[in-house]
Amino acid sequence: MPPAIIFDLDGTLIDSVPDIHASVDQAFAPYGAAPFSRAEIQHFVGRGAPNLIQRASEARGLPTEGPDHDRLLAEFLAIYEGAQALTTLYPGVETALETLQHHGLRLGICTNKPLAPTRAVLAHFGLDRFFPVVIGGDSLAVKKPDPAPLLKAMVRLGGGPMIFVGDSEVDAETAKNAEVPFLLYTEGYRKGPVDQMYHTATFDDFLTLPRLVAAVSASAAP
Numbered sequence: 590m591p592p593a594i595i596f597d598l599d600g601t602l603i604d605s606v607p608d609i610h611a612s613v614d615q616a617f618a619p620y621g622a623a624p625f626s627r628a629e630i631q632h633f634v635g636r637g638a639p640n641l642i643q644r645a646s647e648a649r650g651l652p653t654e655g656p657d658h659d660r661l662l663a664e665f666l667a668i669y670e671g672a673q674a675l676t677t678l679y680p681g682v683e684t685a686l687e688t689l690q691h692h693g694l695r696l697g698i699c700t701n702k703p704l705a706p707t708r709a710v711l712a713h714f715g716l717d718r719f720f721p722v723v724i725g726g727d728s729l730a731v732k733k734p735d736p737a738p739l740l741k742a743m744v745r746l747g748g749g750p751m752i753f754v755g756d757s758e759v760d761a762e763t764a765k766n767a768e769v770p771f772l773l774y775t776e777g778y779r780k781g782p783v784d785q786m787y788h789t790a791t792f793d794d795f796l797t798l799p800r801l802v803a804a805v806s807a808s809a810a811p
């Protein structure tokens with residue numbers, strides 16, 4: 590059985606930080622918060638929207654829990670769901686997905702981004718056609734690095750071997766926890782050096798991904 594290839598989203602298929610950044614600034618402005626830098630926001634991405642808003646609130650001295658915080662999170666999510674204009678696909682993504690699909694591989698998404706903005710951005714780029722299975726940060730009670738969302742995606746794709754493709758320490762930890770091969774995209778939102786992260790192989794160009802997938806599946810075969 591050919592492997593299922595499951596992808597992370599933010600920092601892996603799409604460079605979404607510009608929209609996340611603009612949405613946070615817009616949501617926080619009415620509360621008198623100074624604008625954030627891209628680096629600050631990128632550092633907060635990876636553990637889901639509630640964590641992002643909590644860390645941004647902490648950075649601006651706003652409440653990190655309670656009804657006022659919950660309202661700010663809801664206001665952010667409402668803005669974020671419609672925010673795709675500043676997001677771009679990483680080069681070669683669409684071609685790589687077409688090739689993998691053409692080779693009969695089953696493709697899925699496992700992201701910590703909530704499901705509503707995930708579905709919106711996939712539809713915006715016409716990528717929804719590649720992914721019959723999409724697991725978001727609010728699909729289960731737990732998020733990556735817990736292995737449950739990744740294992741859920743695999744089961745929903747029909748089981749069998751799987752390869753996870755992601756950009757961050759959270760993704761590497763998730764793959765390790767799920768005991769599956771991990772392909773690390775090095776151009777995303779990783780916080781530290783590659784050699785300190787669990788990975789099976791790294792790549793920096795999506796046009797090389799189909800070959801890499803073939804090589805990893807061949808070496809993983811019994």
Ligand SMILES: O=C(O)COP(=O)(O)O
Nearest residue numbers: 598599635636637700701
């Ligand atoms: O929304 C996040 O915090 C990160 O999303 P990702 O899991 O697609 O990188």
Ligand SMILES: [Mg+2]
Nearest residue numbers: 597599600756
């Ligand atoms: Mg990511």
